[in-house]
Amino acid sequence: MSHTYEYPRPALTVDCVVFGMDEGDLKVLLIQRGVEPFVGKWALPGGFVRMEESLEDAARRELAEEAGIRPSHLEQLYTFGEPSRDPRGRVVTVAYFALVKLSDHNVVHAATDAREAAWFSVWDTPKLAFDHSDVLATALQRLKGKVRYQPIGFELLPPKFTLTQLQRLYEVILERELDKRNFRKKILSMDLLEELDEVEQDVSHRAARLYRFDHKKYKQLEKAGFNFEL
Amino acid sequence: MSHTYEYPRPALTVDCVVFGMDEGDLKVLLIQRGVEPFVGKWALPGGFVRMEESLEDAARRELAEEAGIRPSHLEQLYTFGEPSRDPRGRVVTVAYFALVKLSDHNVVHAATDAREAAWFSVWDTPKLAFDHSDVLATALQRLKGKVRYQPIGFELLPPKFTLTQLQRLYEVILERELDKRNFRKKILSMDLLEELDEVEQDVSHRAARLYRFDHKKYKQLEKAGFNFEL
DNA sequence: GCAAAAGTGTTGCGAGTACACCCATGC
DNA sequence: GCATGGGTGTACTCGCAACACTTTTGC
Numbered sequence: 001m002s003h004t005y006e007y008p009r010p011a012l013t014v015d016c017v018v019f020g021m022d023e024g025d026l027k028v029l030l031i032q033r034g035v036e037p038f039v040g041k042w043a044l045p046g047g048f049v050r051m052e053e054s055l056e057d058a059a060r061r062e063l064a065e066e067a068g069i070r071p072s073h074l075e076q077l078y079t080f081g082e083p084s085r086d087p088r089g090r091v092v093t094v095a096y097f098a099l100v101k102l103s104d105h106n107v108v109h110a111a112t113d114a115r116e117a118a119w120f121s122v123w124d125t126p127k128l129a130f131d132h133s134d135v136l137a138t139a140l141q142r143l144k145g146k147v148r149y150q151p152i153g154f155e156l157l158p159p160k161f162t163l164t165q166l167q168r169l170y171e172v173i174l175e176r177e178l179d180k181r182n183f184r185k186k187i188l189s190m191d192l193l194e195e196l197d198e199v200e201q202d203v204s205h206r207a208a209r210l211y212r213f214d215h216k217k218y219k220q221l222e223k224a225g226f227n228f229e230l
Numbered sequence: 231m232s233h234t235y236e237y238p239r240p241a242l243t244v245d246c247v248v249f250g251m252d253e254g255d256l257k258v259l260l261i262q263r264g265v266e267p268f269v270g271k272w273a274l275p276g277g278f279v280r281m282e283e284s285l286e287d288a289a290r291r292e293l294a295e296e297a298g299i300r301p302s303h304l305e306q307l308y309t310f311g312e313p314s315r316d317p318r319g320r321v322v323t324v325a326y327f328a329l330v331k332l333s334d335h336n337v338v339h340a341a342t343d344a345r346e347a348a349w350f351s352v353w354d355t356p357k358l359a360f361d362h363s364d365v366l367a368t369a370l371q372r373l374k375g376k377v378r379y380q381p382i383g384f385e386l387l388p389p390k391f392t393l394t395q396l397q398r399l400y401e402v403i404l405e406r407e408l409d410k411r412n413f414r415k416k417i418l419s420m421d422l423l424e425e426l427d428e429v430e431q432d433v434s435h436r437a438a439r440l441y442r443f444d445h446k447k448y449k450q451l452e453k454a455g456f457n458f459e460l
Numbered sequence: 461g462c463a464a465a466a467g468t469g470t471t472g473c474g475a476g477t478a479c480a481c482c483c484a485t486g487c
Numbered sequence: 488g489c490a491t492g493g494g495t496g497t498a499c500t501c502g503c504a505a506c507a508c509t510t511t512t513g514c
Contacts, residue, residue: 008281009239012322051238051320055311079309079324081285090281092242092324094309164465181468182504205464206511394493411495412477435491436484 010081010090014059015046015132017095017139018071020102020119021156024168027102027119028136030128031066034115037087038129044136045117046093059096067117071098073155078138085131095135097142103158147173151192151228154213162200162208163187170230186230192218240311240320244289245276245362247325247369248301250332250349251386254398257332257349258366260358261296264345267317268359274366275347276323289326297347301328303385308368315361325365327372333388377403381422381458384443392430392438393417400460416460422448 018029030042045066049058056074063069074096081092102119120126122140127133147153153169154161167183187193194214199207218228248259260272275296279288286304293299304326311322332349350356352370357363377383383399384391397413417423424444429437448458 007278010242010279010281012240012242048237049240049311049322051240052313054313055309055322076309079285079306081279081324083282083284092279092285094311094322162466179504179506180466181506184467185469186503203465204513206466206513208466392493409477409479410493411479414494415496416476433492434486436486436493438493 010092011086012049013046013091013093014049014055014062015044015093015095015135016059016063016074016098017044017077017136018063018067018069018098018100019122019139019143019156020100021169021172022102022119024172026122026172028122028125028139029067029069029100030118030120030125032116032118033129041129042120042126043129044095044132049094055094056096059094059098063098066115069098069100071100071155073099073152077135077142080131080135082131093130093135095138097139099152099155101156101158144173144175148230149228151213151218157213160196160198160210160212162210164208166211190228192221192228240322242279243276243321243323244279244285244292245274245323245325245365246289246293246304246328247274247307247366248293248297248299248328248330249352249369249373249386250330251399251402252332252349254402256352256402258352258355259297259299260348260350260355262346262348263359271359272350272356273359274325274362279324285324286326289324289328293328296345299328299330301330301385303329303382307365307372310361310365312361323360323365325368327369329382329385331386331388374403374405378460379458381443381448387443390426390428390440390442392440394438396441420458422451422458 016029020027020029029045031045033039033041033043045062047058047062047066049055053061055076059074060070063071075098077095077097079092079094083090085091085093122136125133125136128136147170153166153173156169157165163184164180166187167178167180170183171178192214193211196210196212198210200210201207222228246259250257250259259275261275263269263271263273275292277288277292277296279285283291285306289304290300293301305328307325307327309322309324313320315321315323352366355363355366358366377400383396383403386399387395393414394410396417397408397410400413401408422444423441426440426442428440430440431437452458
């Protein structure tokens with residue numbers, strides 16, 4: 001055991017920005033804090049990293065514990081380590097970025113340890129604890145950038161979706177309107193969507209055809225040098 | 231002081247991948263380790279984060295201490311935290327990505343603490359300590375991706391450079407040849423280069439005109455919604 | 461029959477790519 | 488005078504953006 005171990009160390013946490021799409025509204029999962037500091041304030045789900053788990057495992061564990069959520073996409077976002085970011089002392093946090101299908105039974109059970117969990121529109125969140133507003137802003141930026149050149153948007157939709165749903169998703173994330181015909185042309189020409197023999201139900205107008213994203217085909221095309229774009 | 235502080239914590243380090251461009255060869259800075267583990271092996275410069283400094287400050291400090299280098303570009307790359315990545319125990323490292331102008335007096339003094347520092351071609355490095363090969367690979371990927379949509383390539387060149395130098399830089403990083411006329415047309419049309427009334431010296435052929443990258447103009451255009459691309 | 465959303469093609473423009481020759485300089 | 492790299496313009500292609508009307512369904 002080396003001498004380096006005798007120096008004081010920053011504490012290490014993970015925090016997760018979990019996005020979900022609810023009927024054309026982009027939501028983020030927040031937890032109401034039950035302990036000091038910032039008791040009662042809303043914050044990103046997260047917690048301390050244990051000695052024997054990887055960072056990603058820690059993120060998954062916290063999400064399961066605090067909200068009963070198993071994200072369909074999870075990636076590391078950024079590490080925040082300003083000395084003053086936590087009033088308790090030096091705490092460095094590795095932020096993760098997650099996408100979930102709200103359709104799944106990801107209906108957010110109340111958390112294990114008496115805190116509350118809830119979905120907020122990303123355009124209208126309360127003031128957050130710590131530097132979590134910065135973390136959220138960074139995550140939004142990442143989502144906006146990445147959705148255009150990687151097909152991660154599908155992780156926010158139910159397995160079967162209409163093209164209009166897909167278009168709305170892009171419009172909300174990119175914060176601009178898209179042309180219906182051009183959008184359909186582009187996305188269908190990539191040949192990544194499986195056209196199903198089903199239509200949406202219970203709508204009071206012409207029912208739209210349902211599609212499924214073909215993960216396998218995408219992996220194949222990707223290996224062959226194909227690049228998803230918008 | 232909360233109970234959370236009584237749990238054991240991972241140690242926290244920073245490691246830096248520093249790139250330099252040497253006459254058409256892309257180089258990375260490595261340090262020969264002077265202490266266990268991996269004594270004598272080559273590794274990325276780095277070290278433990280102190281309690282009172284930010285992560286970026288830690289990266290800058292280590293670069294100054296170990297190699298006397300002050301990078302012209304420094305950004306966070308990725309955080310590596312597999313429990314088994316360090317034989318001494320749990321060590322999480324925040325990797326940084328740096329670019330330096332080799333022309334500057336960044337000639338790598340021998341390091342402070344008896345270790346040696348040297349530049350290696352990125353295509354021909356020795357086996358590295360820890361998971362530093364993964365870190366290097368991640369950094370190369372980032373450089374390759376980022377150089378196309380952000381004008382960071384200039385941080386690898388001397389303040390005054392020729393268009394051919396610039397083109398070689400892109401060719402080396404992107405690992406493909408570019409067309410001279412198209413390259414010049416594109417880069418000049420962005421109006422980011424200041425055409426100087428000077429030419430390169432001491433070449434045994436027609437001397438090329440020198441240019442300078444206009445950082446100020448770029449910042450302005452960026453604010454106005456301009457996007458650099460290739 | 462009316463409201464509401466689904467579905468469907470064509471055209472013009474601009475950006476990217478491919479491509480070859482003469483010029484200036486040092487030796 | 489020859490070797491070495493510097494410097495320059497055009498034509499074709501393809502992808503992107505703009506744009507409006509008919510169809511289906513529920514009420």
